[in-house]
Structure formats: C-alpha cells, structure tokens
Amino acid sequence: MSEPGIRLHDVSKNYDATGQSVPALAATSLEVRQGEMLVLIGPSGCGKTTMLRMIGGLIPPSAGRIEVAGHPLWTSSGRNQDAVRKLGIVFQDPNLFPWLTIEDNVALPLEIQGAPRAARIARARELLALVGIAGFENRRPRELSGGMRQRAAIARALAGNPEILLLDEPFGALDAMTREQMNIELQRIWMETRQTVVLVTHSIHEAVFLADRIVLLSPRPGRIDRVIEVKSPRPRVAEIEANPEFQSTVLGLRQRLGAIA
Amino acid sequence: MTNWSRNRLLPWITTPLLALALLLSWHFYVRSSGISGFILPSPGQVWDSYLDELRSPALWRHTGATLYETIAGFAWATAIGLGLGVLIGRWRWLETTLNPFIVATQVIPKVALVPLFVVWFGFGPASKVLLAATLAFFPILSNTVLGVKSVDLGHRDVMVALNASRWKVFTRLELPSALPYLLTGMEVGVVFAIIGAVVGEFLGGNSGLGYMLIAKMNAFETAALFAVIVHLTIIGFVIYWLMSSARRLMIPWHESVLVDRANP
Numbered sequence: 001m002s003e004p005g006i007r008l009h010d011v012s013k014n015y016d017a018t019g020q021s022v023p024a025l026a027a028t029s030l031e032v033r034q035g036e037m038l039v040l041i042g043p044s045g046c047g048k049t050t051m052l053r054m055i056g057g058l059i060p061p062s063a064g065r066i067e068v069a070g071h072p073l074w075t076s077s078g079r080n081q082d083a084v085r086k087l088g089i090v091f092q093d094p095n096l097f098p099w100l101t102i103e104d105n106v107a108l109p110l111e112i113q114g115a116p117r118a119a120r121i122a123r124a125r126e127l128l129a130l131v132g133i134a135g136f137e138n139r140r141p142r143e144l145s146g147g148m149r150q151r152a153a154i155a156r157a158l159a160g161n162p163e164i165l166l167l168d169e170p171f172g173a174l175d176a177m178t179r180e181q182m183n184i185e186l187q188r189i190w191m192e193t194r195q196t197v198v199l200v201t202h203s204i205h206e207a208v209f210l211a212d213r214i215v216l217l218s219p220r221p222g223r224i225d226r227v228i229e230v231k232s233p234r235p236r237v238a239e240i241e242a243n244p245e246f247q248s249t250v251l252g253l254r255q256r257l258g259a260i261a
Numbered sequence: 262m263t264n265w266s267r268n269r270l271l272p273w274i275t276t277p278l279l280a281l282a283l284l285l286s287w288h289f290y291v292r293s294s295g296i297s298g299f300i301l302p303s304p305g306q307v308w309d310s311y312l313d314e315l316r317s318p319a320l321w322r323h324t325g326a327t328l329y330e331t332i333a334g335f336a337w338a339t340a341i342g343l344g345l346g347v348l349i350g351r352w353r354w355l356e357t358t359l360n361p362f363i364v365a366t367q368v369i370p371k372v373a374l375v376p377l378f379v380v381w382f383g384f385g386p387a388s389k390v391l392l393a394a395t396l397a398f399f400p401i402l403s404n405t406v407l408g409v410k411s412v413d414l415g416h417r418d419v420m421v422a423l424n425a426s427r428w429k430v431f432t433r434l435e436l437p438s439a440l441p442y443l444l445t446g447m448e449v450g451v452v453f454a455i456i457g458a459v460v461g462e463f464l465g466g467n468s469g470l471g472y473m474l475i476a477k478m479n480a481f482e483t484a485a486l487f488a489v490i491v492h493l494t495i496i497g498f499v500i501y502w503l504m505s506s507a508r509r510l511m512i513p514w515h516e517s518v519l520v521d522r523a524n525p
Contacts (some may be wrong), residue, residue, distance in 0.1 A: 056422060057420065057421075058418060058422060059424070060419055079424070081424060084422075084424045084426070087422065088422075089418075091415055091418060091419070091423040093415045095413070095415040095416055095418065095419050097416060097419075097433075097434070097437070098514045098515070099437045099512070099514045100438075108419075108433070109423050111431070111433070112420075112424070112425045112426075112429050114422050131376075140514050142514070142519070160423070206457075233441075
C-alpha cells in the first residue's frame with residue numbers, strides 16, 4: 001500500500017460569528033489514496049468547501065492535523081512550503097487575471113516560482129493542448145467561454161506539476177451540457193496525469209460519474225456520513241447513465257442526501 | 262448606414278456644427294448689441310489676438326512655465342498619492358490613523374494656502390508646483406486606496422494557493438488590479454494640477470499663463486485675455502487626451518476601455 005496522498009487526522013473547523021464559535025466541521029479523519037479521484041458531496045452547510053479549503057492550505061484548521069504527500073501542511077511557523085508546492089487548486093470561478101493572456105495566466109505559478117520565460121511558455125502551451133484549448137494562447141480570459149476559462153484554470157492549477165489537484169465546485173457555474181463535457185474532459189486529463197484529485201460538488205450525477213470514492217457529508221456540524229466506492233470501469237462515457245449499477249448508486253445517494261439535508 | 266458607423270461619425274458632424282452655431286451667435290450678439298470690446302470682444306477679434314500672441318515669445322515662455330508647474334506638481338501628486346494609497350489600502354490601521362488628516366487637507370480651501378506657500382517657497386515656480394500637487398493629490402490617493410481594496414478575493418485566493426511572496430502579490434496582482442482606478446484618479450488629478458498651477462500664478466510671481474491672464478486684465482486687453490483662455494483650454498484638451506490615451510494603452514483589457522470600443 002503506497003503512501004496516502006492526503007491524510008486528515010481529527011481535523012475540525014469552527015468559525016467565529018459575533019462572539020460565539022460556530023462549528024463548521026466536526027473532528028474528521030480521512031485518508032485520500034494516492035492517485036484516486038475522491039469526491040466530496042453534501043447539502044449546503046456540510047463543510048465540504050471548508051474541508052477543501054483546509055486541505056488547500058487557504059484556511060487553517062481549528063484543531064487536528066493535515067498531511068499532504070507525507071508533509072504536515074501546517075507547522076508552528078505557518079504553512080509548510082513543501083506541502084503547499086504539492087497542491088494545485090481550481091476554484092468555482094476560474095479567477096483568471098483579466099490583464100494577462102491565457103498563456104500568461106496558465107504560466108503564473110511558474111512565474112511565481114521564478115522559472116525563465118521560455119520554459120514557462122513552453123509548459124503553458126503543453127498544458128493548453130492537454131486541456132483542449134490550444135490556439136487561444138494569446139487571447140484574454142474575457143474572450144473565452146465559461147467552459148474554456150475553466151479549462152484554462154485547470155491548466156494553471158496543473159502548471160506547477162502538483163501531485164494533488166483540488167477542485168471546488170469547478171463546473172458549478174456552467175450550463176448542463178458544458179458541464180457534462182467538462183466531466184468527461186476532467187476524467188481524460190486525470191487519466192493522463194494520474195494526480196490525486198479531491199473534487200467538491202453538489203451534483204450527484206457528477207459525483208458518481210467521476211469518483212473512485214464518494215465521501216458524503218452531513219450538515220450542522222459537518223461530518224462524514226458515509227463513504228461510497230464507485231467501481232465502474234474507466235474511461236466512463238456519457239452512456240454510463242443507462243447502466244443499472246450507475247443508476248442505483250445515484251438513487252441511493254439521492255435518498256441518503258434527502259434524509260440528512 | 263449601420264448603427265455603429267453612425268455613432269462613430271455623428272460627433273464629427275455635430276461638434277463643428279454646434280461650435281459654429283455658438284461662435285455665430287456670439288458674433289452677432291456683439292455686432293447687434295454694440296457692446297464694448299473691453300467687455301466682450303467678437304470671436305474675430307479674439308482669433309486675431311490669439312494669432313498675435315502665438316507669434317510672440319512671451320506666450321510660449323509662460324506656457325512653458327505653466328506646463329512645468331503642472332507636470333511637476335502632477336508627478337509629485339502621483340508619486341505620493343500612489344505610494345500612500347497602496348499603504349493605506351493595505352493597512353486598515355494606517356487608514357484609521359491618517360484619515361482625519363487627509364480629510365483636513367481636503368476641507369481647507371487650498372487657495373487659502375497660497376500665501377503660506379509663497380512665504381515658504383517664494384514667488385518662483387516651487388510654490389505653484391506645491392499647489393498643483395496639493396490639488397491633484399487627493400483624487401489620486403483616494404482612487405488608489407479604492408483600487409487596492411477592490412482586489413478580487415478569488416484572485417487573492419489564487420495567489421495564496423500559489424504561495425506567492427508579498428512582493429509578487431503586489432506586482433502581479435494588486436498593482437494591475439488597482440491600475441484602472443489609479444488612471445481614473447490621474448485623469449481627474451491632472452486637470453486639478455492645471456487649475457492649481459494657474460491659480461498659483463494669479464497670486465504671486467511674474468510668469469505662467471495665470472500671471473498672463475492677470476496682466477491682460479490689468480491692461481484692459483480683453484481680446485488677449487480671451488486668447489489666453491482659449492490657449493489654456495487647448496492645453497487642457499491635449500493633456501486630457503494624453504491621459505485617456507494612456508488608459509487605452511495601459512489597460513486595454515479593462516471594461517472601461519472595452520465599453521468605449523464597443524460603443525464609440
């Protein structure tokens with residue numbers, strides 16, 4: 001058994017709201033296996049985004065330990081650079097910088113690491129080809145459709161060569177058809193790169209389509225309700241919907257979500 | 262004719278026509294009312310006087326003085342407004358500390374400071390540069406503060422996730438985000454700087470277009486007075502045009518530029 005990609009040990013988060021502490025996530029332990037596609041799903045207020053933002057090092061946990069690729073994420077002196085370097089994050093909004101071209105946006109992580117321009121651009125082009133938007137290198141984000149912008153955001157998250165890719169409702173703002181297409185694309189990209197992926201979604205369909213394992217969270221305070229393995233072979237195709245096993249997983253998840261919401 | 266080209270061409274027709282109508286009514290009013298040329302010269306007299314002034318070295322010497330004061334004052338205002346604006350936008354405590362003083366500098370009628378500036382810096386250009394800078398400073402500062410505060414939180418998350426240093430966050434995110442705001446502040450500020458320079462020249466010294474206006478008034482050369490006003494207006498237009506060109510060149514990605522391009 002190889003080293004886990006991510007390990008959460010009794011991690012909890014409280015938010016301070018007007019003097020009183022509101023628990024967002026109760027003490028939670030979870031291991032994300034290296035190279036797996038793990039999906040966090042749950043009703044709103046279940047702490048799934050909080051959990052992802054903690055794994056991403058954007059907010060510190062109130063208690064507990066997080067390890068990323070074997071490194072503790074937080075040390076007494078703050079965020080651990082060795083751990084943060086292993087992470088790539090895709091947000092719900094593409095968050096591309098409007099003043100940069102697509103290519104410069106994708107190359108931003110490398111620029112911040114101080115890579116020379118030629119190397120940055122070469123890598124950005126390679127990634128744009130991988131995510132399927134070659135030819136848009138010199139456009140600005142505004143000139144691209146929502147789906148294309150999110151592809152660029154995925155390329156940017158991959159630029160630093162992270163071992164772990166975190167996605168926070170990445171396709172939530174897209175229309176249903178683009179979303180389905182992006183799910184297939186994400187699966188393809190992941191099968192080429194084989195990163196450990198943690199994806200937050202509120203779409204049951206998206207969860208069952210993409211996941212190796214689904215972690216279902218229940219709200220107030222957020223806690224793990226159950227973990228569901230999805231064994232369908234890959235690459236999964238859009239027609240998987242007709243598969244009875246797929247349908248029963250979706251149905252089971254829907255019923256459980258209805259019960260805990 | 263498409264809507265686009267009609268909108269684009271329209272000002273090239275309406276502007277000269279309206280200007281001509283104004284000049285003609287001015288001309289005929291002067292003609293028919295028999296008003297004294299000391300009170301209101303005709304457009305023709307103003308034009309002749311302007312041509313005379315354009316040939317005289319005095320006008321160009323005074324223009325140079327005013328331009329120097331405007332640009333130097335504007336440069337100081339930009340440097341201090343930008344620097345202080347970035348710090349204030351970043352640190353809330355600094356804003357709380359400095360805000361009463363910044364507001365105080367704004368509620369003082371700045372012209373009231375001119376005698377003080379003259380006492381400190383004499384009748385030379387320095388006191389006018391200072392007045393121009395004082396006037397131009399505030400819009401640049403307040404727009405920079407707004408710009409630094411308006412950095413998109415999602416963009417900040419990206420930089421945090423990338424573990425960017427403070428310096429990289431500043432140069433790669435905060436500065437480009439704030440640039441449209443800074444340029445807006447500079448557009449307002451540069452016009453204020455001209456006002457500061459001219460008003461400063463009214464009140465002290467013997468050079469600059471403001472001084473020239475007073476000299477023409479005292480000499481009852483009303484047509485020449487108008488000519489200097491026309492000259493100042495043209496300078497104002499040119500400076501404003503330069504600033505808005507800078508906007509188009511420096512932030513071609515921004516909504517304010519894209520909207521202009523879509524609806525010229």
